[in-house]
């Protein structure tokens with residue numbers, strides 16, 4: 261294990277949520293790579309069944325089962341650490357569950373054919389979530405013959421913020437279903453993992469009003485449920501290219517076109533007065549727009565800061581997220597102490 265000090269050292273289950281499209285899958289994958297660096301073994305779990313992880317790592321669709329999907333890079337870019345991936349299929353999780361508690365895997369297979377699994381998850385939609393979180397907690401707790409944990413950390417690419425507290429509220433979900441017996445026992449076990457200091461629920465957001473509000477609301481809901489929050493990961497942050505003073509002037513629409521004309525001429529970017537004026541007015545409009553957006557972003561950043569939750573920033577990758585970009589984001593998380 262590496263001796264690096266990180267913000268989430270005691271955490272073994274990282275649950276990643278956020279408004280849809282903010283980059284949950286991307287950041288979960290980058291976090292898994294970052295956590296694995298330094299020679300660790302990390303499991304990245306996907307539950308929405310869309311094979312986003314396989315795509316992201318440029319690999320064929322994942323079978324139901326854990327398989328190594330990437331090698332992490334440690335200090336000086338040396339290969340060090342492994343990321344495994346698992347796409348949980350609720351039906352398979354149900355069969356696992358039946359086998360674990362009733363030794364009825366064979367029966368389960370037959371049941372699948374006549375749709376009993378579908379039936380069970382339809383009458384008790386909460387059961388589906390419990391099976392998924394159950395499978396995840398099982399991976400967190402799993403030990404080898406010597407009593408050592410198989411995975412140093414598990415990262416769960418979880419449902420979006422709107423569904424997260426329900427998803428994690430396993431005890432509530434099965435309360436109407438089972439008060440005693442194996443399902444109840446199972447739910448209590450899962451709850452034990454989720455509510456422990458070994459779990460952290462991270463929020464992915466953009467510097468935009470809606471996802472920021474969802475993050476703030478989501479944090480409050482988690483707290484009400486007694487579940488441990490993690491960090492806020494601000495994704496797709498644009499670089500700040502214009503100095504603050506100029507931005508303030510521009511945001512108020514008070515950029516002096518004459519200054520721009522002089523500047524363009526001095527830089528040799530415009531020939532003659534009329535060309536310089538045309539470019540200057542187009543430029544002024546662009547800068548004003550940029551400045552307004554930048555002010556809005558600043559406001560959202562302040563709202564996030566008021567939560568007092570640790571925050572990390574990830575840059576908007578201009579060419580989209582390819583494998584190299586994913587490693588870049590992982591390095592960025594490491595540099596900020598998130599992993």
Ligand SMILES: Nc1ncnc2c1ncn2[C@@H]1O[C@H](COP(=O)(O)OP(=O)(O)O)[C@@H](O)[C@H]1O
Nearest residue numbers: 280281282283284285286496575576577580581
């Ligand atoms: N930092 C980033 N820079 C550029 N593009 C990004 C970044 N993070 C995510 N994306 C892109 O945004 C889209 C949504 O990301 P994804 O991780 O699939 O979001 P979610 O899982 O929340 O729906 C994808 O096309 C992804 O490549």
Ligand SMILES: [Mg+2]
Nearest residue numbers: 284285286312
């Ligand atoms: Mg996703």
